[in-house]
Amino acid sequence: MINITTSDNKGTYKQPNIFGYYGNFGGAYIPEMLHRNVEELRNNYLNMMYDTAFQKEFNDLLRDYVGRPTPLYLAKRLSNLHNTNVYLKREDLNHTGAHKINNTVGQILLAQRLGKKRIIAETGAGQHGVATATVCALKGVECVVYMGEKDIERQAPNVARMKMLGAKIVPATSGSKTLKDATNEAIRAWINDPLDTHYIIGSVVGPHPYPDMVARFQSIISAEARWQLKEKTGSELPTHVVACVGGGSNAAGMFYNYLDELSVELVAVEAAGMGIKSGYSAATTQLGKPGILHGSKSLVMQTADGQVVEPHSISAGLDYPGVGPLHAHLFESGRGKFLSATDDESLRAAFELAKLEGIIPALESAHALAALHQMKFKPSDVVVVCLSGRGDKDLATYMKAMHIEE
Amino acid sequence: MNRLEALFTRKKERVLNVYCTAGYPQLNSTVRVMKALQENGADLIEVGMPYSDPLADGPVIQASGSKALENGMSIDVLFQQLKNFRKEIYVPVILMGYMNPVLQFGFEKFCQYCADAPVDGLILPDLPEHEFESEYGAIIRRYGLNFIFLVTPETSEERTKKLDSLSTGFLYAVSSSSITGSDKDFLPVEAYLDKLRKLQLKNPVLVGFGIKDKHTFDTACKHANGAIIGSAYIKALENTANLGGATKSFLDSILK
Ligand SMILES: Cc1ncc(COP(=O)(O)O)c(C=O)c1O
Numbered sequence: 257m258i259n260i261t262t263s264d265n266k267g268t269y270k271q272p273n274i275f276g277y278y279g280n281f282g283g284a285y286i287p288e289m290l291h292r293n294v295e296e297l298r299n300n301y302l303n304m305m306y307d308t309a310f311q312k313e314f315n316d317l318l319r320d321y322v323g324r325p326t327p328l329y330l331a332k333r334l335s336n337l338h339n340t341n342v343y344l345k346r347e348d349l350n351h352t353g354a355h356k357i358n359n360t361v362g363q364i365l366l367a368q369r370l371g372k373k374r375i376i377a378e379t380g381a382g383q384h385g386v387a388t389a390t391v392c393a394l395k396g397v398e399c400v401v402y403m404g405e406k407d408i409e410r411q412a413p414n415v416a417r418m419k420m421l422g423a424k425i426v427p428a429t430s431g432s433k434t435l436k437d438a439t440n441e442a443i444r445a446w447i448n449d450p451l452d453t454h455y456i457i458g459s460v461v462g463p464h465p466y467p468d469m470v471a472r473f474q475s476i477i478s479a480e481a482r483w484q485l486k487e488k489t490g491s492e493l494p495t496h497v498v499a500c501v502g503g504g505s506n507a508a509g510m511f512y513n514y515l516d517e518l519s520v521e522l523v524a525v526e527a528a529g530m531g532i533k534s535g536y537s538a539a540t541t542q543l544g545k546p547g548i549l550h551g552s553k554s555l556v557m558q559t560a561d562g563q564v565v566e567p568h569s570i571s572a573g574l575d576y577p578g579v580g581p582l583h584a585h586l587f588e589s590g591r592g593k594f595l596s597a598t599d600d601e602s603l604r605a606a607f608e609l610a611k612l613e614g615i616i617p618a619l620e621s622a623h624a625l626a627a628l629h630q631m632k633f634k635p636s637d638v639v640v641v642c643l644s645g646r647g648d649k650d651l652a653t654y655m656k657a658m659h660i661e662e
Numbered sequence: 663m664n665r666l667e668a669l670f671t672r673k674k675e676r677v678l679n680v681y682c683t684a685g686y687p688q689l690n691s692t693v694r695v696m697k698a699l700q701e702n703g704a705d706l707i708e709v710g711m712p713y714s715d716p717l718a719d720g721p722v723i724q725a726s727g728s729k730a731l732e733n734g735m736s737i738d739v740l741f742q743q744l745k746n747f748r749k750e751i752y753v754p755v756i757l758m759g760y761m762n763p764v765l766q767f768g769f770e771k772f773c774q775y776c777a778d779a780p781v782d783g784l785i786l787p788d789l790p791e792h793e794f795e796s797e798y799g800a801i802i803r804r805y806g807l808n809f810i811f812l813v814t815p816e817t818s819e820e821r822t823k824k825l826d827s828l829s830t831g832f833l834y835a836v837s838s839s840s841i842t843g844s845d846k847d848f849l850p851v852e853a854y855l856d857k858l859r860k861l862q863l864k865n866p867v868l869v870g871f872g873i874k875d876k877h878t879f880d881t882a883c884k885h886a887n888g889a890i891i892g893s894a895y896i897k898a899l900e901n902t903a904n905l906g907g908a909t910k911s912f913l914d915s916i917l918k
Contacts, residue, residue: 283793288814444717444720447718562737563713563736564714
């Protein structure tokens with residue numbers, strides 16, 4: 257059973273304190289209109305998700321529907337390039353093409369147990385929207401997805417998929433018209449319809465208990481990686497794990513079961529956009545200050561007046577001015593190492609993986625691959641990269657960038 | 663006794679609180695708008711500090727906030743505008759806003775500037791009661807400011823009592839669980855307000871969200887000490903060159 261920590265401690269990496277804090281970050285900064293919903297979730301999520309029947313249904317779906325375990329693949333030619341051992345955790349092979357579905361399967365089961373009849377979600381790249389629309393179709397539940405107008409344009413294939421799956425898509429037209437604004441709209445929609453609606457947040461962001469809940473659902477990534485690595489190398493522990501960070505859910509899942517293994521270096525890769533100092537970036541830990549966004553205290557990109565800044569990344573899934581409170585804590589405490597990759601570096605890394613391994617990665621995941629070039633490895637190192645998604649949705653962007661390769 | 667407490671000692675019925683956005687419609691119209699509200703029957707004024715991501719606000723107030731930010735509004739600028747404003751504005755004034763800009767300004771510095779202006783109270787809808795009790799409440803009290811919590815029909819009785827006990831000045835009853843400016847049906851609200859009345863709360867209750875005309879104002883006032891008008895007034899200021907005239911005809915339509 258889960259051991260809830262007391263209120264006066266600061267939480268651990270794996271478990272925020274009862275108010276949802278990881279160190280100095282987290283909490284639930286929500287208007288009263290959301291209190292009941294969030295409180296209901298907070299009071300129930302741990303008991304519900306660790307209930308035996310829940311775990312069986314969750315694990316059965318992950319196996320038979322999502323296709324887990326996902327392979328841990330030793331990428332030989334990529335390893336040669338970096339003169340070390342690079343393993344790819346193939347979340348791109350999940351049903352719907354990214355890690356996002358680990359979380360939506362979990363949350364739809366929770367929503368059903370909470371008696372909710374309707375699901376809302378926000379989406380950036382559309383992967384979380386597709387993963388939500390998918391589980392809603394699976395369970396026959398109404399689904400509304402909020403998506404920034406700009407993302408609707410640049411992620412057209414995912415918009416079509418969501419529609420085919422029966423979801424209603426509502427464009428977010430305020431602000432930068434990307435993930436941040438879609439999240440605002442989803443939260444407002446939840447305020448307007450609190451009783452029978454559950455909000456499936458797509459990353460380790462939002463008010464407590466969302467960051468913890470989503471991290472737990474995604475922790476399957478590193479739970480599998482441990483035994484898979486043991487089979488392949490004789491040890492459960494790599495020297496490095498690397499993941500891209502938008503809100504931080506694939507990274508949270510990839511890190512989770514290594515958080516307490518201090519010999520494992522946790523590398524989080526943010527989107528530098530056109531360069532950290534260019535004014536067109538989404539590298540939150542580099543550019544952000546402590547603040548409050550979407551219901552939790554974390555690092556937030558903002559002006560000196562506390563207005564949230566419109567970020568930039570070529571990758572819609574990383575185009576977010578915040579980061580989950582767990583990651584802010586990993587950054588502040590030094591437990592995590594935070595790197596960033598530019599738009600161009602990531603495009604190059606995507607083409608590189610395609611040519612070397614026959615795998616077209618999502619633009620988000622390409623950021624994690626790009627960061628390998630910034631790191632120094634020993635030949636004996638074991639590096640696990642979370643390949644969070646596949647690149648089908650990004651083909652239009654890749655085709656425009658073909659010249660990079662020529 | 664501060665202005666807010668004095669107001670509710672003097673007036674227990676049909677208290678009209680009107681919301682305006684600082685820096686809207688023009689950067690420098692903030693105090694002019696307040697003056698027009700005071701002259702035309704507003705008993706107290708709630709000044710919204712614009713924020714890029716106002717989660718609890720509907721499209722009308724959001725748009726006014728975006729406009730105000732474009733105009734150059736910030737907490738710094740607002741306090742500059744409020745220097746000497748008490749020469750003209752004698753009704754109670756509360757500031758409403760979101761935590762992030764206040765934290766960047768510096769929470770204690772913010773309270774100090776409020777006390778110096780002086781404004782009378784604060785509404786920060788995304789400041790949770792746990793953080794209020796453990797950290798921020800003491801600072802707010804030290805500067806003699808009132809703090810107003812929101813309650814909704816979904817707030818349990820026990821929690822309503824708790825939020826009432828933490829609030830000073832008045833308690834803000836959100837008429838339905840919704841963002842500002844929604845046009846949900848007003849009827850179920852009456853039963854809710856009567857339920858609130860039976861709880862014998864320590865604070866007067868003002869009803870907000872969805873009050874848009876004489877009918878909804880009168881109805882709210884039958885069941886509570888008064889009401890708060892936001893989006894409907896902001897709408898009345900859209901596309902007008904004559905702030906005074908627009909404010910007068912809007913408030914006349916509510917009060918006369
Ligand atoms: C493939 C992929 N990777 C990563 C992300 C970023 O999200 P997170 O940081 O929560 O993993 C997204 C988001 O859309 C995604 O689609």
